[in-house]
Amino acid sequence: MMPHRKHFISLLIFISFGIVADGVPCGSKFMKVSKRSLAYDQDYGEDSSSSDFLPLEIMVLTSSRFDPLPYDTQASFEDALHHMSELVSVRRHSKPYLLKNAIEKCAKDWMGSDSRLNRGHFARDARQYYDEYAGKIDLNEFGKNFALFLYEDRDLCEKDPAMLAAANPCQPENAERPLVATLIVCSNNPVWSGFKNAFDLFRHEILHALGYGTFNAKQPAPPLHYPWKLSQETQYWKAHFMDFANRATAYAKYHFDCPQLDGVESDEDKIHLDEYIYGNELMTPNVGNGQNYFTSISAKILEETYTRKQWYQVNQQIVKEETQLYWYGKKWGCTFAKKSCAEFIEEKTHYRSNNGLDIPAFPFCNADNLDVATDGRKLELCVTNGTDSRILRTGCYIGRRGYRYGESRLPATSLYDLFGDDIPARASQSTGAEPPRRYCPFVDFVAKEDDSVGEWPANSKIVKC
Numbered sequence: 001m002m003p004h005r006k007h008f009i010s011l012l013i014f015i016s017f018g019i020v021a022d023g024v025p026c027g028s029k030f031m032k033v034s035k036r037s038l039a040y041d042q043d044y045g046e047d048s049s050s051s052d053f054l055p056l057e058i059m060v061l062t063s064s065r066f067d068p069l070p071y072d073t074q075a076s077f078e079d080a081l082h083h084m085s086e087l088v089s090v091r092r093h094s095k096p097y098l099l100k101n102a103i104e105k106c107a108k109d110w111m112g113s114d115s116r117l118n119r120g121h122f123a124r125d126a127r128q129y130y131d132e133y134a135g136k137i138d139l140n141e142f143g144k145n146f147a148l149f150l151y152e153d154r155d156l157c158e159k160d161p162a163m164l165a166a167a168n169p170c171q172p173e174n175a176e177r178p179l180v181a182t183l184i185v186c187s188n189n190p191v192w193s194g195f196k197n198a199f200d201l202f203r204h205e206i207l208h209a210l211g212y213g214t215f216n217a218k219q220p221a222p223p224l225h226y227p228w229k230l231s232q233e234t235q236y237w238k239a240h241f242m243d244f245a246n247r248a249t250a251y252a253k254y255h256f257d258c259p260q261l262d263g264v265e266s267d268e269d270k271i272h273l274d275e276y277i278y279g280n281e282l283m284t285p286n287v288g289n290g291q292n293y294f295t296s297i298s299a300k301i302l303e304e305t306y307t308r309k310q311w312y313q314v315n316q317q318i319v320k321e322e323t324q325l326y327w328y329g330k331k332w333g334c335t336f337a338k339k340s341c342a343e344f345i346e347e348k349t350h351y352r353s354n355n356g357l358d359i360p361a362f363p364f365c366n367a368d369n370l371d372v373a374t375d376g377r378k379l380e381l382c383v384t385n386g387t388d389s390r391i392l393r394t395g396c397y398i399g400r401r402g403y404r405y406g407e408s409r410l411p412a413t414s415l416y417d418l419f420g421d422d423i424p425a426r427a428s429q430s431t432g433a434e435p436p437r438r439y440c441p442f443v444d445f446v447a448k449e450d451d452s453v454g455e456w457p458a459n460s461k462i463v464k465c
């Protein structure tokens, strides 16, 4: 993974200057080893009875040198632990023991040599057991079935001021699910000061801790090259895909209304859902200050992440409620999911021009919108589900000029490259949103993932204002 490291550092340092308060990388990419390998075959035919599964109950171990989390962050962490217990059930483990050596080895893998475990790491009620059992704790004794080793890695955190937190599971000893994971929280990093959504951040990290995006499949989904037409030239985008996503792909086809979808597109390391395609889904790299939804797409990936026998089940009712609120990408079609934003904008502007929509190519601004927005005027987007409506006022997100090559998998693209002579001269040399959003001219609140627009009504559509 080392060749990618430099790339990510430059990308995230850029983000720290660009959208610190609006969308923040979780930082899992910065772990020294980003993925574990699973070498076992999956048995899809295996039936599991519900008595094989228990609500996820997490024991938190903290480093004796770890400063307590700030009050609000700690409260959000505890809310997230409680919520995840309702959301996720885990398979009973045949040996639910925390072994001192195993945790130390895992901590060393992630955190370097200075991570010796002592009884001070354990919750007060577990310390005595730690002594009595000489480093072996039976999680059952505490009504727990998973452990998080909470830690602050000062070196890692200082190296990347845009990192909020990171989590990775420790290697399971056999085909059973992981029992323990590391969670790093960089609570002294300045990026926390503009961040208001620690609850979603911890939900996101706990899913990584369980194995979401952090295990390698035996047969990884291969990358594909998509041709992207711009105004004058064609670019080739190397699309990567999430593993363990057979059922998720079937659902995503329905969500986007795109039967030709090839898979669930991911970031380069296959740890997160692609930011551009999946927007405010919980498992994209940026956890925004607005709503981040744990949808059926991620739920199915989690349920399919296992060896031999299924490790996790999710609470379908909670997932259904969040999925209904997830508006990003809904019925936006294959042009959105597989082609360039220039092609999507052209198609939607053409087909919707008679509908009287202010922003016909939503989530993007078209050339007319950019003309209005760069003139300082606002655009309106109206959404309704028939009984509940919202009017959102927005602008277009104009990026800084001169992104450097290497900040994205694509060469830097100006708005002129996307629109040609249709673009107003005053904006032609500007770019759209940041590299994870492919320099495309997103409307303001989408690019920022902020909380200014509140929630959309469930199952709403864009209508003429």
Ligand SMILES: [Zn+2]
Pocket: 026, 027, 028, 204, 208, 272, 284, 285
């Ligand atoms: Zn993450």
